[in-house]
Amino acid sequence: YVCELKIDGLKVVLEYIDGLLVTAATRGDGKVGEDVTTNVRTIQSVPIRLKETANVGSVSGGPVSVIVEGEVWLGKKGLANLNKNRARAGEALFANPRNAAAGSIRQLDPKIVAGRELQTFVYDLASISSTIGAKADAKIPPSQTEELQFLQKLGFKVNPHFKKCDSVAEVISFWKHWQKMAQKEDYLIDGIVVKVNEKEYQDALGFTGKSPRFAIAFKFPAEQVTTIVEDIKLQIGRTGVVTPVAILRPVSVAGSTVSRATLHNEDEIRRLDVRIGDTVILQKAGDVIPDIVSVLKEMRTGREREFIFPTNVPECGGDGKIERIDGQVAYRCVNKNSALQHKRKLYHFVAKKAFNIDGLGPRIIDALLDEAVISSFEDIFSLKKGDLMGLPRFAEKSIDNLLASVEIAKNVTLARLIISLSISQVGEETAHDLANHFKTIGALSGASFPELEVIDGVGHIVARSVRDWFDEKNNKKILAKLLEVIMVEKIEKIGAKMPKISAQKSSATATATARDAVARVSGKTFVLTGTLAKMSRDEAKDKIRVLGGQVSSSVSVKTDFVVAGENAGSKLDNAEKLGVKVLTEAEFTKMIG
Incomplete structure (x- = not known):
């Protein structure tokens, strides 16, 4: 095996032709993605021209054409300097180095990027070819360690802390070592990546979707810190749900300062036995969402105060009464129009x-x-x-x-209109299910509870919520006035509203292509996971729906296809367990025409 550090930065793909940098993209294969070439040219650790390759690997002299992948990062010292300058200018501060790197690389002014101390580590040679006239064909080195050394010789900056390990015990030792040492480096490290070292075996193992079978990431446990709960306040959502929030003594965790954490509901407060004044252990769930893990009860002084859920909340309006939602742990405002x-x-x-x-x-x-x-x-x-x-x-x-x-x-689809109405329990997927079933807002508003309940993906609770919304007199007035000033787009017959076809294709060919795409997608259920290079997730969902397919947020036995992009998550594992067909992005793009 070979172990490498997992750098918490922004992925970038660099393409060189005859040794010269021609393209830099934030994602994709070097040909698609967000083009950041001008800004990347200002990063000192990115070579504009590669070094000559005489006696390097199997290349015999002359420049080469390569596509490499790496990570753009900003050091902790660089972030401190950047935020100091932003504070002087009265600008908002960056929460962590990763956000600063991502924001910097997308700047419109390259001069600003040049002053931000961005760095890169390159970790993968995706492809290589020789210049015409070279004495030998260029080949990717036979092992990962040799590839990293080759990248260094070409002039790329490679993280120096990679290590060849001959056993699982050595891999575990490497992980334990860097779990302790990670904070001492100037860049953020959130784990290690373990790869099969020999390229021959990497090729034999191949990929699942877009995830390699020959490599796996082992993240470090979420950083945990202690802080004090200074207060517990209630937050009112747009549907009237009342959520308790812990107001914390500000503390730095996982690269940003945290001063609030959701306590979810009354049951969670009781489970944790968290009180105002308690010292608590805090982490970021998934390195993103602040989460109270536990209470350090041994540090209580006796001055801590239990939080008693009130019977009314002034922000709810009216008399401020709140009630517990039937069959759920959440409370909501009785007055729904505050x-x-x-x-x-x-x-x-x-x-x-x-x-x-x-x-x-x-x-x-x-x-x-x-x-x-x-x-x-x-x-x-x-x-x-x-x-x-x-x-x-x-x-x-x-x-x-x-x-x-x-x-x-003013011209809106039925699904977007349904989403906009803030109907409790109705999210994006359910809104599309309702739109596809009823076709018009009139049919939906007049649907009975039994008609709603039997729709796949709706069920008893959602059906009750939808029916209650349309039965409320005030909501009827809101919708009637809204429909006077907007135009709800008619839901086309499946296949009538097709994605744009290249103008070079004949009308007959375009029609046949569209018809074939409808046949492949119509009636099928898709789940998307990971990052797609050629389109956003929302664009992919829209294309599936236009062709008569459905999009689900979770994998089940009813799922027909899982589309796996880069960094696909647990949905990919679930698909494999259930025997659901997995599509790469290229296969998906071909399927939708």
Whole structure:
């Protein structure tokens, strides 16, 4: 085996032709993805021209053409310097080095990137070919260790801490060593990657989807820290669900400062026995979400206070009463029309998966509400230039862009409309299921509970929630007013609304291609996992739905295909256990035409 450190940075793919850097992309195969070539050229550790290859491996002189993969990272010292400068300029600080690296590499101004101390480690030689006239064909070295040494000789910066291990015991020893030593390096290390060293065996093992069978990552346990619960407050969601949140003494964990952590519900508070004033152990679940693991009860002084769930919450509006939802652990506001909930519903209404109104975020909505420019959903579609001219941070161009986005949003799909309504229990997938089944908002609003309950993916609880929403008098008024100012796109017959076909294809060929794609996809259920190189997950979902397929969020015996992108997760494992066919991105792209 060979063990390498797993660097927590941003993946980049570099392509060189005849020894010269021609393309840098944040993901993909060097030909697709987000092009960041101009910015990557400013990173000192990225060679613009590769070193000559005389007597290196099987290459005999002259430049080579290669595609390599690596990680762009910003050191802890570099982050400190960057944040110091941003603080002086009154700009928002970066939470951690990874966010700073990702934000920097996507900067529009290369001069800014050049001043940000970005670094790279290259770890994989994806392909290599010789220049015409070379004395010998270029080949990928026969082992991973030799490949890393070869990359160094070409001029790339390679992490020096890789190690060849002859046994599993040595691999475990390497992991334990770096678990203790990781914090001493200037870059973030979140685990190790173990690979079969010999390329011959790597080729024999191959890939599952896009994940190699010859390599596996072993992450370090989540960093844990202690802090104090200074208070417990209640947070009201857009559907009125009341969530307890621990207000923490600020503490740095996994690269960012944390001052809040959800306690989920009353049952979780009781399970943890967490009290105001307690010292707790905190970690980030999945290195992302702050999570209280346990309470250090031996550190209690007797001054800690139990949190008693109140019977009313002023932010709920009205008399502030809350109630426990039948069959669930959550509480919700009895009054479903409070100002706070209304504001959160407006945030959700304009969000990407709902009406997707670019430029209309929470800050702008708050300002519009404060100035009484809007009070309800339909008011958004009546905005005029004069309504926005006096608002802070609104230049004329910004106003024009926002109004253009509002105009575009007036035409909306049925699924997006359903998502926008903030119906409890109805997420993106359920909204699409309802839209595909009922075709029109009128048919959905008039559907009986039994009609809703039998829809695949809906069930008793969701059906009750949908029926309750449409039965409420205030919701009926909201929907009626909204339908006066928007146009809900008609759900086309399967295959009628096809993805764009290249203009070079004849009409007959395009029609045949579209028909074949419908035949392959219609009625099939897909699950997406990992990162796709040629399209976003949302774009892939839209293409599946246009062709008459369904998208599910979990793998089951009813799943027909799992599309596995890069860094596919547990869904890929579940697919293999259940015998569900796994498609690579290339196979999926071919399937959808």
